[in-house]
Amino acid sequence: MKTRNRVARRLVALGLGSQVLLLLILPLPALAQAPAQEDFQPGNARLLTTDAAAVIEHPVLGLQRSAVPLLGGLALDTSLYADLLLAPNLGLRWAMAAGPHRLVVGARYTHFVGASVYSSYVSSQEPAITRFEPTLSGPTVYGVYGLALGRLTVQGEARYAHFESSYLSVTGAVALNLVGAWALIGEVGARLEGGSRLRAAAGVRYGGERFGLALGAAYVDLNDPVFPGGLPVAPVLDLSWTFR
Amino acid sequence: MNRILFACVPLLLTACSAEVFVETEPIDQAVPVTSLLQPVYAEVAIDVPPEAQGLDIIVQQITADLTVVNPTQALTLEAGVRLSLEGQATPEEPKLYTSNTLPEYFTRASVLLPTQNFAPQSSKAVTIDSAQTPALVQAAGKERIWIIVNNTVKQVGIGAPPPFPVTILLEDIIFRAHVTKPFPGIGGGLEVGGL
Numbered sequence: 499m500k501t502r503n504r505v506a507r508r509l510v511a512l513g514l515g516s517q518v519l520l521l522l523i524l525p526l527p528a529l530a531q532a533p534a535q536e537d538f539q540p541g542n543a544r545l546l547t548t549d550a551a552a553v554i555e556h557p558v559l560g561l562q563r564s565a566v567p568l569l570g571g572l573a574l575d576t577s578l579y580a581d582l583l584l585a586p587n588l589g590l591r592w593a594m595a596a597g598p599h600r601l602v603v604g605a606r607y608t609h610f611v612g613a614s615v616y617s618s619y620v621s622s623q624e625p626a627i628t629r630f631e632p633t634l635s636g637p638t639v640y641g642v643y644g645l646a647l648g649r650l651t652v653q654g655e656a657r658y659a660h661f662e663s664s665y666l667s668v669t670g671a672v673a674l675n676l677v678g679a680w681a682l683i684g685e686v687g688a689r690l691e692g693g694s695r696l697r698a699a700a701g702v703r704y705g706g707e708r709f710g711l712a713l714g715a716a717y718v719d720l721n722d723p724v725f726p727g728g729l730p731v732a733p734v735l736d737l738s739w740t741f742r
Numbered sequence: 743m744n745r746i747l748f749a750c751v752p753l754l755l756t757a758c759s760a761e762v763f764v765e766t767e768p769i770d771q772a773v774p775v776t777s778l779l780q781p782v783y784a785e786v787a788i789d790v791p792p793e794a795q796g797l798d799i800i801v802q803q804i805t806a807d808l809t810v811v812n813p814t815q816a817l818t819l820e821a822g823v824r825l826s827l828e829g830q831a832t833p834e835e836p837k838l839y840t841s842n843t844l845p846e847y848f849t850r851a852s853v854l855l856p857t858q859n860f861a862p863q864s865s866k867a868v869t870i871d872s873a874q875t876p877a878l879v880q881a882a883g884k885e886r887i888w889i890i891v892n893n894t895v896k897q898v899g900i901g902a903p904p905p906f907p908v909t910i911l912l913e914d915i916i917f918r919a920h921v922t923k924p925f926p927g928i929g930g931g932l933e934v935g936g937l
Contacts, residue, residue: 659937689929
């Protein structure tokens, strides 16, 4: 475990370090003058496993995030995935863009209502288990700061949640709009609480004017004894439709 | 339980803990009595259902229900029950001891049911609760536990005693467990779901 943590720390340091290095090496003025990500729309303002440093300007229906913008950069949002898993959640998100700077802060509350449904299913599959009642209720708060440098956006996210146990992570991410509405995305960070230390994800996101799609893989390292041999990697899939 | 929980991966990706209630199928166990007036110790092994094993569970409560039946026509049995986390018997083959051959771990076994009289042709329902008997909690997480029954034929009714061995029956042994299964290390599951 210590070795893994040490490796994780190094990888995290390497990831964050490489972003800093990238910023130093890349000719910033040239990037600033590069075409902005006009073709890549923020859609539901998600990258792969983190919130994007972007303003949600239009109502959007998406699996990871659905949202309705209000006034002044505020938006009401929810994770449709969690809603579908009977963990309804509602968040308030505020975002602003000033020059190349992007700032997002948000909070969400999740209230799980599916205990009896899951219990019925598990009991029907395994009669020895008379009741199986999962719990998942609690608040989440997060903040994202990003720097939009033409086709490249670099951002950092901090996220804290408290359900039955605490979750805290910090994550750096880059999104590089290569061609059309497609962006390459890389995320690397650390879970300080609530999971194995290293978190990372890589994939692509299509941010069209209306349609949005993300495909990728995330290093989640679910190491609970329930998962024989662990579950190191989970797929990332997000679909969204923006109403303009 | 692993198989079932693994089938619920989408759920587990969002759950942070779960309250799990397990009830085992009723089992019967016959305990032989082999001598008169001298205590006999019978050790029987019970395999703990996988649902109540390991998995980093937090035991909230375990109860054991059983009915002690003395089927003999004329023998009053003085019997008590202990729970041991060590033993030599297997589920197929009980072990019998006398006072002279009693294994040293007998003294470490926890008393589940204090020694008491069971009249001929009587049955007595017994509930053992981990609230009163904390040793039961230790049974969770073990693959096998041992029940050691001490038995003495105290009183013989009119007429000649029946040929040994006779048996005392532990019927409808049912374990009920209420455990909390935390999932402290599944933050990664929250992330891919957008929470």
